[in-house]
Amino acid sequence: MAGSKPPALDFRGVGKAFGDTVVLDDFTLTVAPGETVTLIGPSGSGKTTVLRLAMLLERPDRGDIRVLGESITNVSAKESRRIARNLGMVFQQFNLFPHMTILQNLDLAQRTVMRLGRSAASARSIEHLEMVGLRDKADCYPLQLSGGQQQRVALARALTLRPKVLLLDEITSALDPELVGEVLEVVRKVTAETDITTLLVTHEMRFARDISDRVVMMDEGRVIEEAPPRTLFTKPSSPRTQAFIRRVLDH
Amino acid sequence: MTWDWQYAWSIMPALLSGVRETFVVTLAAGALALGLGMLIAVAGWFAPGRVKLLVRGFVELARGLPILVLLFFAFYALPQYGVVLSPYTTGVLVLGVVYGAYCSEVYRGGIVSLPRGMWDACAALNLPRRTTWARVILPMVVRNSVGALGAYIIVIYKQTALLVTIGVPVLLTTAQTAGYASYRYLEPYTLAGVLYLLLNLPSMWMVRALERRVARGGF
Ligand SMILES: Nc1ncnc2c1ncn2[C@@H]1O[C@H](COP(=O)(O)OP(=O)(O)O)[C@@H](O)[C@H]1O
Numbered sequence: 001m002a003g004s005k006p007p008a009l010d011f012r013g014v015g016k017a018f019g020d021t022v023v024l025d026d027f028t029l030t031v032a033p034g035e036t037v038t039l040i041g042p043s044g045s046g047k048t049t050v051l052r053l054a055m056l057l058e059r060p061d062r063g064d065i066r067v068l069g070e071s072i073t074n075v076s077a078k079e080s081r082r083i084a085r086n087l088g089m090v091f092q093q094f095n096l097f098p099h100m101t102i103l104q105n106l107d108l109a110q111r112t113v114m115r116l117g118r119s120a121a122s123a124r125s126i127e128h129l130e131m132v133g134l135r136d137k138a139d140c141y142p143l144q145l146s147g148g149q150q151q152r153v154a155l156a157r158a159l160t161l162r163p164k165v166l167l168l169d170e171i172t173s174a175l176d177p178e179l180v181g182e183v184l185e186v187v188r189k190v191t192a193e194t195d196i197t198t199l200l201v202t203h204e205m206r207f208a209r210d211i212s213d214r215v216v217m218m219d220e221g222r223v224i225e226e227a228p229p230r231t232l233f234t235k236p237s238s239p240r241t242q243a244f245i246r247r248v249l250d251h
Numbered sequence: 252m253t254w255d256w257q258y259a260w261s262i263m264p265a266l267l268s269g270v271r272e273t274f275v276v277t278l279a280a281g282a283l284a285l286g287l288g289m290l291i292a293v294a295g296w297f298a299p300g301r302v303k304l305l306v307r308g309f310v311e312l313a314r315g316l317p318i319l320v321l322l323f324f325a326f327y328a329l330p331q332y333g334v335v336l337s338p339y340t341t342g343v344l345v346l347g348v349v350y351g352a353y354c355s356e357v358y359r360g361g362i363v364s365l366p367r368g369m370w371d372a373c374a375a376l377n378l379p380r381r382t383t384w385a386r387v388i389l390p391m392v393v394r395n396s397v398g399a400l401g402a403y404i405i406v407i408y409k410q411t412a413l414l415v416t417i418g419v420p421v422l423l424t425t426a427q428t429a430g431y432a433s434y435r436y437l438e439p440y441t442l443a444g445v446l447y448l449l450l451n452l453p454s455m456w457m458v459r460a461l462e463r464r465v466a467r468g469g470f
Pocket residue numbers: 018021023041042043044045046047048049050
């Protein structure tokens with residue numbers, strides 16, 4: 001069976017600059033189907049950009065990116081929409097639609113992208129809200145919820161579309177410390193109970209160690225080192241990784 | 252000349268009919284302005300470079316010219332080219348188009364200043380462009396612009412007074428007619444001023460209440 005399935009995500013020599021700022025420089029990374037990979041690295045090292053490129057929110061300047069074996073680098077808008085259907089992303093700032101109820105937030109894409117009817121969509125929405133423990137908030141508006149609750153809704157919203165690949169960009173960084181746990185618990189559950197592929201960025205090192213199959217250390221737009229979490233956190237080979245981990249653990 | 256209550260009372264029915272007409276014109280011109288403004292903003296957003304320039308030119312023209320010039324042009328010059336519009340239609344169209352241009356700027360600013368995260372969320376959910384605009388972007392822009400748009404509706408309400416020049420029976424016109432009929436001007440114009448103000452204050456409060464409501468989220 002090995003080799004029969006293409007990688008879920010495949011970055012090959014990807015370069016990306018914003019104006020004069022080179023953000024990614026020859027970035028190469030492969031994520032296997034079902035794998036959970038965590039990107040760590042100092043602020044500005046390009047982690048967010050990696051996820052945004054995979055989600056097709058940005059275009060690479062150089063190199064090739066493949067999602068489930070299909071290149072997303074030189075495709076039409078229509079093709080990229082089709083490929084993006086396999087991807088879901090959750091952001092640091094939740095990005096819920098503030099003018100819609102929680103239920104409407106979850107229904108919208110199911111109705112317009114999956115083309116489900118109203119009742120079918122709502123039934124699935126409720127299921128997903130139940131999964132994140134927020135069924136009773138269906139008729140609330142996002143701003144009536146705590147940050148942790150909003151982020152759980154955002155996770156549920158992304159999952160309603162059944163993505164094969166989930167991209168999580170520092171989803172607990174904007175939360176008060178006491179709300180971090182409830183969000184990570186949902187991620188833990190999803191990655192454990194489904195065969196979803198997850199590429200995430202987090203500064204929660206304990207969480208990264210528990211959940212990841214592999215941890216990737218980035219610096220200045222490149223991969224410095226990648227290894228299973230136990231190896232990378234206990235005996236990192238690069239001095240830059242050592243310094244970074246020591247700095248993060250101090251906080 | 253002293254204030255004559257009896258006379259003041261006698262012209263009230265005429266003034267109130269002017270109030271009703273003022274309302275009708277304000278609602279019609281306001282609706283036109285809000286709709287047209289949205290159309291201009293969205294068209295300007297999607298249009299290719301040259302058309303965009305055209306749209307901008309139109310907006311600058313509508314905002315730059317005195318309303319009276321447009322009003323007289325539409326009412327006196329256009330008929331010479333076979334376009335004959337009633338005073339009411341002329342007034343609604345001119346006010347609607349001019350404030351449509353102003354509103355389009357409000358919408359445009361609203362679109363530009365929408366957080367990038369909203370666009371990202373739409374793209375990450377793979378929403379079609381139509382859905383993105385119709386269900387997320389424009390509803391949010393309208394909500395964020397309630398204050399500015401409401402302020403323009405109130406300006407339209409005041410500017411309906413200009414329509415006295417082409418004979419639309421708005422409040423100022425009815426006051427003027429009453430004055431000419433009796434050679435007494437103190438009462439009609441004072442009452443007109445008081446009525447304009449009385450109706451204006453609640454509208455301003457309403458706009459502010461609406462703004463607060465939107466700021467609380469939801470709605
Ligand atoms: N849209 C953008 N325009 C300009 N610069 C950007 C943009 N996005 C990211 N950058 C810059 O790219 C660099 C890397 O950003 P990012 O990928 O967010 O890193 P990280 O997530 O690791 O902190 C930063 O210096 C940031 O300022």
